[in-house]
Amino acid sequence: MMVYQWYTMPLPRFLRLPKERQRDILAVARTFFARDGIAGASYNQIISDAGISKTAAYQYFDGKEDLAATVLADVRERVLGVLGTWEAAPSARAFWERLRLSSARLVDHLAKNQEDLALVGASSGGAQDEMGMAWFEAVVDDGLRLGVIRTDVDRALLLGVTRAFFQAADAWALQGMRTGTQVEMSPAWSLLEGLWAPRKGNKNGGTT
Template sequence: MPLPRFDRLPAERREQILRVARRHFADHGTESASYNKIIEAAGFSKTAAYHYFDGREDLLSTVLDDVLLRLLHTLGPWVPASGRAEFWARLEAGAGALAAHLRDHPDDLALADAAIGHTGDGPWLKWFDDLVTNGRQLGIVRTDVDHGLLVTVTAAVVRAADAWALARMTSPPAPGDAVADEEGAQLWQLLRGLWSGAGPVTEEGSADAH
């Protein structure tokens, strides 16, 4: 957590400091970025920096918390859907908005995994808890698996799929690579397989009975 004086800075100045720090941590890694170079680039001395942060780890923690807030703001709260089509449309819209944000903000992309893990997945998992709860109400998500386990695995699948798809966006395409629409389809297929019970996955996301 930053020291109280940081929160009393004008919003524009706080954002400027976080933007500079975010870029350095993204470019050089959370373990290797230089605290001295960050505060110099942000425009204050090492002595002045200690009015705002206890040190490098405090600044890193503040940056990661801010990145997570940016990701959650992009997703928006999960609003319960009243039907299956609406559920899948909202999930696709949220995933698409998050992918677009990360594509357009490479610093957030570089720090996203660290930011999600930084808080023990708490706020991140809350979003998926609401998602899975709604999915169960609609009969999309299976009920034969522990709720907490299903939430954790769902969040992990989406986190891994986003990292995979976005890594492909930032690398030269290889022959035969799937286009973005096919990448999205693979994510939905993974989730439908995870959320359904045994049996073939239907277009609506539930398993066919046998």
Template sequence: MPLPRFDRLPAGRQEQILAVARRQFAEHGAQSASYNRIIEAAGFSKSAAYHYFDGRQDLLRAVLDGVLGRLLDALGPWTGASDEAQFWSRLDAGAAALASHLLNHPDDLALADAAVAHAREDGRWLGWFDALVSNGQELGVIRTDVDRELLVAATAAVVRTADAWALARAKTSPEPAGPLPEESGAQLWALLRGLWSETGPFLGGAGGSTGAR
């Protein structure tokens, strides 16, 4: 995390530094971007940089924390649904909001996978999906015959992969950035029905519907 001196900088200056770093990491890769180039673009010397960050990895962690925070803000907290229709509606809204954010924030999109991997250290990302799976199991939407930790991780991976697929398709569309087409949501729900059904892929079945979707 940033050193105390960074926190004492004006908020606008903090955001400027992190925005420059985010752009460099997004353009050149989380593990490839030059620390010296980031420092130069941010407008301070290497010696000054060590007053704010304990090296390149510390700066990268700060950037990824910011990306993750915005992804979770886009999803919003998972609020338990009272029935299956409400469950699917809330999941639909969260997935669409996340995809829309990524579509309109290319730096966050480029760093999303790195931010999610970074989040595994403190559980914030999987915590959202753990709440979702718990609620779905209570409603009988999600199977209970598979290890919970595995099911949470698989659900998170399906949603992230489906978003990446939908965004790749959206980039080739002549339409301006906006809500993703219904087809993308339908593909995600089909994948989740197969994953969550007790007759689905873990038991070798064909994958049945959980109901409303």
């Protein structure tokens, strides 16, 4: 549910490195960015700790911005992997259970991966953002099919509002996690149910 701009990608030579070496380099960079922030992290220190010469570094990335974009894309890919593919629910009850379970898996992942927690949501846009939107589309379409979501609102508007809701809810929950506050998600779920609730006279038969 985390909905997260990067337009740069690593240079082809980095992508030709063994996958394990790629992961090692990104892990070092992720530690620096999570601890010092993207603006505050030292590019020279990152490449030194990763065992990369300056000459090699500029054959892998155009600079710190390019490296940061690659790290953020990697974080986002893992987050989307935790959410998994949305599967059509057999009932409204199962729909809400799956939605809450997806959220719980994500919270658990971020609680156990503090570097991801520090970086998730740092930017948005690009192909990875399209992957996130595909998840929202699947959820909204399933909710519409089941009558969980009102049908008197244009689908594009529903998607936009739903996405904005999760962005706001995620920012709220993440801030709590970062400050060590126990976040109770029930008010957020109640708010979403009210936002989605079918209206009286709506053709899907819901009531307020």
